[in-house]
Amino acid sequence: MKKLQAWMARQCKFWSSQSVEWWVKRATVGWGLVIFFIICSRYKELMNLGLNELGDFFAGMFGPVAFGWLVLGYTQQGRELKLSSKALRMQTKELNDSVKQQTAMVEAQKISLENHERSLEPLLVLTHVETHLVNNHGYETFRLDNTAAYCESVRMESACNGLRLMSQPLPTMMTGDTEVFSVQPIAGKSQIEITIYYTKISGLENSQSFIVKKFIQEDGDRIFIEKLPFTRREAVAAAS
Structure with a gap:
């Protein structure tokens, strides 16, 4: 069965x-x-x-x-x-998977290029040297140090409340170079913005900015320098 x-x-x-x-x-x-x-x-x-x-x-x-x-x-x-x-x-x-892979590769390449461009940026340091005044006339002397990559077509601009005060070309700066320049004297309890424009070794242009503030104290005037965040300058340039 x-x-x-x-x-x-x-x-x-x-x-x-x-x-x-x-x-x-x-x-x-x-x-x-x-x-x-x-x-x-x-x-x-x-x-x-x-x-x-x-x-x-x-x-x-x-x-x-x-x-x-x-x-x-x-x-x-x-x-x-x-x-x-x-x-x-x-x-x-x-095809969708291929598009996703290509998109990821493009994003990775974009990030790699951005990192490479950042590595070509000069690192500028601004230092106040002295104030020279005679009868409310004179100048403020600053020292600019480049501690990173090479840059050329360097130009300094100073502005107060958005109004440009002066513009001055500076020599090409190699790594470790130092340049000295002067601007108009800063009035008491005021500030100016100093912007350094340059061309990187890759041929792209960029800039770095510094806020220079002057304080009046009993023992004398004090100069305080604040460097604006570099990413902020990139964001402003991209928005403009």
């Missing part, structure tokens, strides 16, 4: 696993044998039929076969469309 059940299970699995094409092909062969048997057994009667009757006979006999192959054609076409749609979805996913 168990052997019979196992055999029946194998048969059910075999027959149910066959495709539509398998069934249509074998049904066509079987139906062809039936037609052949009918023709052989009724050969004399078929010979006595007229052309219209004979045509109706063959149309009726081959109609199921034609219908079966028509169903098979639609089934195969649907399967091919399904496979094509799946392939298109896979291609779309691959």
Whole structure:
């Protein structure tokens, strides 16, 4: 009994696993044998039929076969469309992944270039040297040190409340170079902005700015220098 059940299970699995094409092909062969048997057994009667009757006979006999192959054609076409749609979805996913990878590579390259440009920036340090005044006339002397990369086309501009006071070109500055320049005297309890414009070794232009404040105290005037954040200057340049 168990052997019979196992055999029946194998048969059910075999027959149910066959495709539509398998069934249509074998049904066509079987139906062809039936037609052949009918023709052989009724050969004399078929010979006595007229052309219209004979045509109706063959149309009726081959109609199921034609219908079966028509169903098979639609089934195969649907399967091919399904496979094509799946392939298109896979291609779309691959293209999206490729675009994401390219975007990530571009962002990484952009960050790398930005870091490289930052490494080419000079690091400027501004120091107040002395104040020279005679009858409220004179000048303020500053020293500018470059502690990092080479820069050229250097130019100093001083401004107060957005109004440019003076502009002065400076020599090309190598790493470790020092330049001295003078500006108009700073009035008591006021401030000016000194901006150093330059061209980096990469050919790009940039600038660094310093706020110079003057305080009057009992023991004398004091000069305080604040360097504006470099990233802030980049943001301002980008916004303009």
